[in-house]
Amino acid sequence: MSSSLNRKPVSQKGYLLVENVEHDFVRTQVLQNIGFTVQAGEVYALVGPSGCGKTTLLHLCNGLLDLQDGIIENTFQKTASMFQQPRLLPWKTCLDNMTLGLKAKGWNKKDRNLKGLKLAKLVGLQPSDLEKFPHQLSGGMQSRVALARVLLLEPDLLLLDEPFSALDIGLKTELYQLLLEQQTQQDLAVLMITHDLMEAVRLSDNILLMKSKPGRIAASFKLTRPPSLRDDAWVYQTTAELLQQPIVRESFELPPPTSPSPVDLATREWSYTC
Numbered sequence: 001m002s003s004s005l006n007r008k009p010v011s012q013k014g015y016l017l018v019e020n021v022e023h024d025f026v027r028t029q030v031l032q033n034i035g036f037t038v039q040a041g042e043v044y045a046l047v048g049p050s051g052c053g054k055t056t057l058l059h060l061c062n063g064l065l066d067l068q069d070g071i072i073e074n075t076f077q078k079t080a081s082m083f084q085q086p087r088l089l090p091w092k093t094c095l096d097n098m099t100l101g102l103k104a105k106g107w108n109k110k111d112r113n114l115k116g117l118k119l120a121k122l123v124g125l126q127p128s129d130l131e132k133f134p135h136q137l138s139g140g141m142q143s144r145v146a147l148a149r150v151l152l153l154e155p156d157l158l159l160l161d162e163p164f165s166a167l168d169i170g171l172k173t174e175l176y177q178l179l180l181e182q183q184t185q186q187d188l189a190v191l192m193i194t195h196d197l198m199e200a201v202r203l204s205d206n207i208l209l210m211k212s213k214p215g216r217i218a219a220s221f222k223l224t225r226p227p228s229l230r231d232d233a234w235v236y237q238t239t240a241e242l243l244q245q246p247i248v249r250e251s252f253e254l255p256p257p258t259s260p261s262p263v264d265l266a267t268r269e270w271s272y273t274c
């Protein structure tokens with residue numbers, strides 16, 4: 001997919017532009033001609049088979065890897081990242097971990113704890129949890145702390161590398177719901193990696209489907225129904241429709257469907273470009 005096809009007018013509120021990005025590891029090309037633009041208020045999901053270069057791409061976007069070739073322009077004011085592991089500091093309490101970013105910005109303890117307490121409630125942490133250390137918290141609680149830590153920074157761009165993939169489906173749904181509420185209230189832009197096509201269908205406006213060897217964008221799916229109106233039935237049906245698309249099956253190296261049912265072009269709420 002040529003990145004130039006993906007050029008669109010950019011928002012004054014901020015954008016992340018990725019154009020013709022290529023990346024090699026030890027003379028092996030990992031990313032080829034990657035291009036897309038994420039604007040304020042948009043949620044983009046990167047999906048694709050394991051090893052196709054999703055994390056490499058995200059690391060180039062958040063500056064953890066040096067750009068070798070192409071353009072990455074980020075005009076957002078505050079970019080925050082969340083990873084698969086909560087990455088909490090073991091010697092700090094839950095509240096201190098949450099408010100670390102505010103401390104770095106020079107906030108005094110009283111103000112940062114006040115703000116931390118408000119957000120803790122929002123992400124479902126009890127006041128009694130806040131004085132605990134990470135090893136005293138369950139994995140789900142640690143993820144809540146990590147989410148609170150990111151939201152406290154009031155980012156306008158969030159880069160997510162499967163932050164909730166290790167959680168059970170109930171907790172995952174709850175935290176994604178929280179994230180979506182924040183996203184719509186604050187016009188957040190989100191670029192998220194997921195292995196789970198159904199999760200991408202539930203949360204994103206645009207799904208960038210990647211193929212491997214080298215990692216490239218095979219297709220871009222645009223979902224038209226607002227995330228707040230996507231009930232389970234819609235998510236299941238749309239995921240099933242996407243899974244019937246030859247480009248999706250090919251990218252995930254799935255065999256052709258045994259009994260494909262026709263997708264109704266008049267009622268489907270997605271479109272795609274290759």
Ligand SMILES: Nc1ncnc2c1ncn2[C@@H]1O[C@H](COP(=O)(O)OP(=O)(O)OP(=O)(O)O)[C@@H](O)[C@H]1O
Binds near residue numbers: 048051054
């Ligand atoms: N530091 C590195 N040095 C050499 N090769 C690397 C390095 N990091 C990643 N790779 C290789 O680059 C390719 C893409 O890796 P990456 O982690 O970006 O893929 P991914 O799509 O995020 O995978 P997964 O879905 O399994 O997390 C893989 O073949 C991986 O082995």
